[in-house]
Amino acid sequence: MKRGKIGNDKSLETMVNEHRDTELVESKDSGEKSCSDPLILERRTDLNEILFGSRVLHSEKVLVIGGGGYLGSTLTAKLLSKGYMVSVYDRFIYGKNSLKEIEGNEALRVFEGDIRDLELLEAVMKGHDIVVNLAAIVGDEACMVDPDTTWEINTESIGRIAAMAKRHHVKKMIQASTCSNYGQNGSDIVNEEAPLRPLSLYAKSKVEGEKILLSELSDGPGPKPIVLRFSTLFGYSRRPRFDLVVNTMAAHAWKYGKIKVRGGSQWRPLLHVSDAAEAIISAIEKENGGKKIFNVGANHLNKTILELGKTIQSVIPGIDMEIVQEAVDKRNYRVDFSRIKETFEFEPEYSIETGVLEIIFALDSSGMMDPENEIYSNFKWLSGNSEMIFQRNTQVTT
Numbered sequence: 001m002k003r004g005k006i007g008n009d010k011s012l013e014t015m016v017n018e019h020r021d022t023e024l025v026e027s028k029d030s031g032e033k034s035c036s037d038p039l040i041l042e043r044r045t046d047l048n049e050i051l052f053g054s055r056v057l058h059s060e061k062v063l064v065i066g067g068g069g070y071l072g073s074t075l076t077a078k079l080l081s082k083g084y085m086v087s088v089y090d091r092f093i094y095g096k097n098s099l100k101e102i103e104g105n106e107a108l109r110v111f112e113g114d115i116r117d118l119e120l121l122e123a124v125m126k127g128h129d130i131v132v133n134l135a136a137i138v139g140d141e142a143c144m145v146d147p148d149t150t151w152e153i154n155t156e157s158i159g160r161i162a163a164m165a166k167r168h169h170v171k172k173m174i175q176a177s178t179c180s181n182y183g184q185n186g187s188d189i190v191n192e193e194a195p196l197r198p199l200s201l202y203a204k205s206k207v208e209g210e211k212i213l214l215s216e217l218s219d220g221p222g223p224k225p226i227v228l229r230f231s232t233l234f235g236y237s238r239r240p241r242f243d244l245v246v247n248t249m250a251a252h253a254w255k256y257g258k259i260k261v262r263g264g265s266q267w268r269p270l271l272h273v274s275d276a277a278e279a280i281i282s283a284i285e286k287e288n289g290g291k292k293i294f295n296v297g298a299n300h301l302n303k304t305i306l307e308l309g310k311t312i313q314s315v316i317p318g319i320d321m322e323i324v325q326e327a328v329d330k331r332n333y334r335v336d337f338s339r340i341k342e343t344f345e346f347e348p349e350y351s352i353e354t355g356v357l358e359i360i361f362a363l364d365s366s367g368m369m370d371p372e373n374e375i376y377s378n379f380k381w382l383s384g385n386s387e388m389i390f391q392r393n394t395q396v397t398t
C-alpha cells in the first residue's frame, strides 16, 4: 500500500515511546495517574498473562454480550488479566479474529449466538453475577442498513435481557449507551440530566433502550442497572474500527498524508477504547452512589472537530488539512463528566495524541491492513453482507 507523506525521519515506534515518556513525566508533575502502554506495546508485556493466566482472583462471573467487538474484545482481555471468569456471547458479525489471542485462556468461554436467540442466551446467562451488554448495531449509517432489525437488536432486546437477568439473580446489569443521545446541544456543557435530542436512528434506539432497561430493572430486588453513555471512542483494538472520527482521520493521514475536516465547530467528547473498558470495570467493582446513568469520558477530552484536526496535525507533522464548510454529521454536544469522576474516581489514562500514534503505528507495523477495507467500517460491512448478518441463525462454540 502506498503510504502518505508523513514527513518525519523518526520511526513511529520511537514517536510513540517518546510521546508516552512525555506523558509519564507530565503526569508525575501533576500527580495524576501515569499513562500505560498502548495496546501494541502492551502485547509484549501482558500477553502471556492474558493468554495463559488462569489465576482466578474474583469469584464473580462476568457475561460480556457483544464481547467480540471493538470495545468488547478490549474489555474481555482486561477482565481476564484482572482475574475474572468471563463468558463472551456474540454474533461475531465482524468475525472472530478479535478473540484469537485470548481464546486459549482457561477463564474464558466463548459462545456464538444472536441476542434475539433467547433460548441460547438464557442457557448461557445462568450462573453469571454481572451482565455487560455491548451488543448493538453501532453507528448512524450502519443502523440505517436495516432499521427494523436495528430496533430489535439495539432496543427491544434490552428488555428481554434485563428480564432474563432478573430470573437468574444477576447482581448488576451494565448497558452500553452513547453521548450521541444528546444530539445537538451547542456549546453548553450537558450533564446526565440534560434533555436528550437524538438525531439518528442509532441514538434514538439507544435512548429508548435506556428507558426500557431502567423501567424493567426499577428499584427493589434484582439486578442493579447501570447505563454508561460513552464518548466517541478511539484507539487500536483487537477488532479495529476505522469508522470512528479520530481513527478515520489518523488512518487518512497515514494513507493519504492529509485529513478532511467537515464543519469544524461541532463539539465531540472523545475517549480511548482502553479507558472505556476501564470505566466498565469501575462500574462492575465500585458502588454507584445511587446513580444509574453515567457519561463516560473526561471534560478535557471534549474537542471541536477543528481542534481534533489540529491535534492530529501536531502529532504527525507535515500532513495537510482540508476544511469543508458543510458538516454532514450534525451532532454537536459538549459533555460534563463530573459524575463518573466523583463516583468511580474515573480518570482516563490515554490522550488523543497517544491514540493517534498508536493507530499509525498499528497500520505501519501490520504491513497488510488497509484501513479502508469494508471489514473496518460497520456501515460498509453491513451494507455488503446484510442478508447473511441479519438472519438469526446461531450455533454454540465454547
Ligand SMILES: NC(=O)c1ccc[n+]([C@@H]2O[C@H](COP(=O)([O-])OP(=O)(O)OC[C@H]3O[C@@H](n4cnc5c(N)ncnc54)[C@H](O)[C@@H]3O)[C@@H](O)[C@H]2O)c1
Residues within 6 Å of the ligand: 065, 066, 067, 068, 069, 070, 071, 072, 089, 090, 091, 092, 093, 094, 113, 114, 115, 116, 133, 134, 135, 136, 137, 138, 153, 176, 177, 178, 179, 229, 230, 231, 232, 233, 234, 239, 241, 244, 378
Ligand atoms: N465505539 C464507540 O465510539 C461507541 C461510542 C458510544 C457507545 N458505544 C456503544 O458501545 C457498544 C460497543 O460498541 P463497539 O464500538 O464495540 O461496536 P462493534 O460494532 O465493534 O461491536 C458490537 C458487537 O456486537 C455484536 N452484535 C451485534 N448484533 C448482535 C446480535 N444481534 N447478537 C449478538 N451480538 C451482536 C457484533 O458482532 C459486535 O461484536 C455498543 O453498544 C455501542 O452502541 C460505542
